[in-house]
Amino acid sequence: MxxxxxxxxxxxxxxxxxxxxxxxxxxxxxxxxxxxxxxxxxxxxxxxxxxxxxxxxxxxxxxxxxxxxxxxxxxxxxxxxxxxxxxxIKAPEVVHRNYSKDGTRKWVFRVGDGDGSLVETVLIPAEDKTGSRKTLCISSQVGCALDCSFCSTGKQGFQRDLTQAEIIGQLWMANLSYMEDVPVIERERSVTNVVMMGMGEPLLNYDAVLSSMSIMLDDFAYGMSKRRVTLSTSGVVPKIDQLAQDIDVALAISLHAPNNELRNELVPINKKYPLEQLIAACQRYIGKDGNESSRKHVTIEYVMLDGVNDHPEHAQQLLKLLKNLPSKINLIPFNPFPHAPYGRSSRNRIIAFQKTLSDAGFVCTIRQTRGDDIDAACGQLVGQVADRTRRAEQWKKKIAEKSEIIRTEG
Structure with a gap:
């Protein structure tokens, strides 16, 4: 209203x-x-x-x-x-919270009326050169419509967009979790970084996400640096261009493949916005107004799938793809989930892949896996979320049928 x-x-x-x-x-x-x-x-x-x-x-x-x-x-x-x-002043209802032994925190929120729907949020602590860092991975939708083949969240299908209050409420609750017993006058914000990288595709809930990020940056609210607020997208090209006009935040791309044929399989939105269009949009984003220093680089997210996208030739293709795009590359060890059709690349193969990229001059890091014991790792934001689209049921049936064919033919 x-x-x-x-x-x-x-x-x-x-x-x-x-x-x-x-x-x-x-x-x-x-x-x-x-x-x-x-x-x-x-x-x-x-x-x-x-x-x-x-x-x-x-x-x-x-x-x-x-x-x-x-x-x-x-x-x-x-x-x-x-x-x-x-x-x-009402945040989403917390129906489940779990704190990992490694410091990772996970919340399941109920959104909507009645039984509503459930979304998940994860906070990941780390130490870096600036001191203690707490990064919150925020969801923007209930489920996800993009159905990336390696992501468990996508297997739940899409239910609805989150409202601004439901998005910013995740950040509000994460901060409060460190201060519930602290007197009001002594409370301080604890979350240092935000990534719009949880459930959903942020650019498909554009207005609510944009307004929520403006609150994160506002000195009357969280006062976060524009370098510490990151939006991650699978590649909705027109919205990347619109984002460049509306707000200055860090941009991350869920890439996961260095060529169109493979990316069409792993990230289906690539069929609509292929790599050539996506990379060009990223170049426009960091070069807005001819000032690349204002946005510096794009972060490339690349999940490592055993035998799928982790071969030496894939690393060479990635170098060629990114040669004219100032970028930092995060290699993400795949986090298996029940019935997942992929396995995690070996540590040696991930390190070899990293070395190829680093030797070519790219800043390339291997993301440390956290929160496995509470299903809070990257790609696992799904656990208790109800599947109302039956996508997960259909997907598991398909996997079972494939397994039966292999068993019979073997």
Missing amino acids: SSEAVISSVTIDENTKAPSSTSQDAVQKVNLLGMSRAEMEKFFEEMGEKKFRAGQVMKWIHQFFVTDFAEMTNISGKLRAKLEQICE
Whole structure:
């Protein structure tokens, strides 16, 4: 419900300018959690308040993680009473949380009404030259429509897009998990990096993802550096160009294959936007306004599949593909899941692949696998998510049929 609809549908008390209690139960409250600063400023102006109130409330929500308007002590009592009756600060419901022995944290959130749907979020801690880093992998959709062949999440099919509140609520909850017992005035944001790399294709939920990232960058909210907010896409080329116009964040590409024939099999969207178009879009992205330094490089994500995309010739093809694209390459050991048709490349083969790329001058890292004990590793964001499309059931049946043919013919 829009802010105009909420404000116009309530009865205002002449003394407090707050909605009368008789109408409160009939009003669907506005969730302020997912509002960008521009949206919240408009909301307050429509209430007859100064727009600077938006910045005050955003700080309480995103920097001190307060949900009770009564605790917002630099706001007048009258305004707090008004907000209490027409607004709420509501994160998605946590139905499961699990903390790994390696420090990885995973949450399962219920989104939507009733039984709703479930999405997963993972936080990965690490140490680097800047100190302690906590990277949160955020979901943007319930399931995923792209059905990459090596990704367990894709086997669940697509259910719906997440709202802004459901997206930013994942970051809000992850931060709060480190501070639930800390006095409000002493709370500090803990998450240092965000990657839009969880369930779903972020560029297919463009508006909600864009607004959510603007909150992440906003100094009145999380104040994150644009280098520490990364959007990962499988290659929705028109939206990459639009993203370059709308916001400056880091870009990652789920590449996984160095030629069109293989990528068509692993990442089906490649049939619509082949590698030539994708690489050209990446070059435009980092070269916007002729200033490559503003975006520096694109991160290339490359999952290592045993005997599929990990041969020496694949490394050479990758070098040729990326030769004119400033890029950093992350090699990701495949994380097997039940009935997966692939295996993980051997450590020796991954290291040899890395050496070929590094010797050619690329910054190439091997991602450390974390969260295996809680199914939180890359490509495993699916665990308890209900499959309402029956894609997983059909896929498992297909795998079983193939196995039976092999057994019979053998």
